[in-house]
Amino acid sequence: MANQPSHGITKQAQVVVVMVPFPAQGHLNQLLHLSRLILSYNIPVHYVGATTHNLQAKKRVHGWDPDAAANIHFLDMEIPPFHCPPPNPSAKIKFPSHLQPAFNASSHLAAPVSKLLRALSCKARKVIVIHDSLMGSVIQEARLLPNVESYIFRSVSAFFVSLNAWGLEGKIAKDNEFFPRDIPSLEGCYTAEFSDFLASQFINNQKFNSGCVYNTCKLVEGAYMDFLEKQTAKEGIKHWALGPFNPVTIPERSKTKRFCLDWLDKHARNSVIYVSFGTTTTLDDEQIKELAKGLRESKQNFVWVLRDADEGDVFNGKGRRAEALPEGYEDSVDGTGLVVRDWAPQLEILAHPATGGFMSHCGWNSCMESITMGVPIAAWPMHSDQPRNTVLITEILKIGVVVKKWALGDEIVTSKIVESAVKRLMASTEGDEMRKRAEEMGESVRGSVAEGGVSRMEMESFIAHITC
Numbered sequence: 001m002a003n004q005p006s007h008g009i010t011k012q013a014q015v016v017v018v019m020v021p022f023p024a025q026g027h028l029n030q031l032l033h034l035s036r037l038i039l040s041y042n043i044p045v046h047y048v049g050a051t052t053h054n055l056q057a058k059k060r061v062h063g064w065d066p067d068a069a070a071n072i073h074f075l076d077m078e079i080p081p082f083h084c085p086p087p088n089p090s091a092k093i094k095f096p097s098h099l100q101p102a103f104n105a106s107s108h109l110a111a112p113v114s115k116l117l118r119a120l121s122c123k124a125r126k127v128i129v130i131h132d133s134l135m136g137s138v139i140q141e142a143r144l145l146p147n148v149e150s151y152i153f154r155s156v157s158a159f160f161v162s163l164n165a166w167g168l169e170g171k172i173a174k175d176n177e178f179f180p181r182d183i184p185s186l187e188g189c190y191t192a193e194f195s196d197f198l199a200s201q202f203i204n205n206q207k208f209n210s211g212c213v214y215n216t217c218k219l220v221e222g223a224y225m226d227f228l229e230k231q232t233a234k235e236g237i238k239h240w241a242l243g244p245f246n247p248v249t250i251p252e253r254s255k256t257k258r259f260c261l262d263w264l265d266k267h268a269r270n271s272v273i274y275v276s277f278g279t280t281t282t283l284d285d286e287q288i289k290e291l292a293k294g295l296r297e298s299k300q301n302f303v304w305v306l307r308d309a310d311e312g313d314v315f316n317g318k319g320r321r322a323e324a325l326p327e328g329y330e331d332s333v334d335g336t337g338l339v340v341r342d343w344a345p346q347l348e349i350l351a352h353p354a355t356g357g358f359m360s361h362c363g364w365n366s367c368m369e370s371i372t373m374g375v376p377i378a379a380w381p382m383h384s385d386q387p388r389n390t391v392l393i394t395e396i397l398k399i400g401v402v403v404k405k406w407a408l409g410d411e412i413v414t415s416k417i418v419e420s421a422v423k424r425l426m427a428s429t430e431g432d433e434m435r436k437r438a439e440e441m442g443e444s445v446r447g448s449v450a451e452g453g454v455s456r457m458e459m460e461s462f463i464a465h466i467t468c
């Protein structure tokens with residue numbers, strides 16, 4: 001096989017791919033999925049990161065045939081230890097600032113990545129670096145090597161990238177064909193420190209860029225992919241919508257045996273709302289109580305993943321906060337509600353026929369998984385690109401309702417608001433229409449990765465481009 005180390009880079013014909021993910025779960029996961037897709041074209045893939053983050057990516061992958069990951073070369077790099085404070089549930093800005101030391105520490109990958117690129121560049125005909133847009137400072141060596149090309153992976157929606165490219169402040173104040181009038185402000189989306197971090201990565205990105213890849217599908221965001229293509233036509237930068245990166249069906253043998261899936265088996269089609277806010281959200285106790293009450297009062301079935309945000313090193317967890325649920329809560333929802341506290345197989349839950357809605361923070365990884373599995377969203381954005389993804393989901397694609405309006409700021413979301421959003425999505429004609437649209441979109445997105453489908457064609461065009 002072409003991707004075994006002993007034969008990997010012999011002969012002149014070889015192209016190798018080096019993935020440089022950003023060390024946060026939604027990012028690690030997306031590039032791991034993309035690695036699997038590229039590997040299926042018999043192109044060797046090196047996935048580089050700190051030892052702990054590589055392990056995190058591997059341990060949490062789900063939805064694949066386990067053999068598929070075996071041929072990815074994980075290159076575990078030593079970086080100096082970094083501080084791993086717990087998240088702060090009462091921070092006004094929900095951005096996971098406790099991860100900043102881990103983000104900063106990733107700059108130490110620059111030296112080992114340079115060494116790797118130099119070594120590969122001598123052996124391979126062409127080295128293709130695909131790096132997260134937040135890792136621009138790590139791949140600077142690539143510029144100096146003649147047979148290395150670098151592609152930026154944009155981990156967010158094409159809609160979000162388009163908005164940034166367009167420049168919110170001046171130009172979209174008035175109606176136009178692409179963007180709705182009321183775009184949520186970026187205020188409260190990032191910490192000042194992370195904004196500086198972003199800026200420093202993007203300066204590096206601009207210097208050396210052969211193209212951009214997205215975890216999206218033209219059937220979902222075709223208008224924004226066209227928009228981006230036009231924006232950068234002069235510079236000749238190409239954009240590929242290679243998504244969904246996640247598998248579109250769960251192979252039988254990779255299915256996990258989990259209690260929450262058995263629990264779903266006992267419930268009727270589309271009767272359960274799955275509630276999870278990803279790996280970078282920590283709610284405070286009062287908010288947890290309001291959410292708990294709202295879910296119960298909605299009288300809808302739910303599976304709720306109640307976790308704090310990841311720490312910088314997920315294997316170093318100092319334990320979760322004390323129990324914040326109201327006394328006796330789980331007994332009071334027995335049979336209708338299930339609270340899960342550990343890692344949940346999200347893609348499998350979304351693919352389960354009983355799941356008919358997803359209350360989500362609208363991180364892009366979660367949005368793509370939900371879209372793929374045809375599940376409409378109750379959107380409760382927390383930070384980063386999430387408030388704007390909410391606009392895409394609810395106003396443009398019309399496959400979801402808003403739980404929390406971004407303009408509410410750091411006000412608590414009351415149980416009444418939760419209850420009414422859940423009922424609107426799960427038990428109303430309007431909700432049924434959204435579900436129908438989401439199901440139809442899911443079906444076409446799943447079809448897009450099959451032979452002749454639009455995402456398959458994008459992937460083939462990208463593969464042809466990097467191997468020519």
Ligand SMILES: *[C@@H]1O[C@H](CO)[C@@H](O)[C@H](O)[C@H]1NC(C)=O
Binds near residue numbers: 100101104193
């Ligand atoms: C991260 O790096 C920036 C820039 O060097 C520095 O100002 C900041 O204090 C660092 N933050 C942490 C939490 O290490």
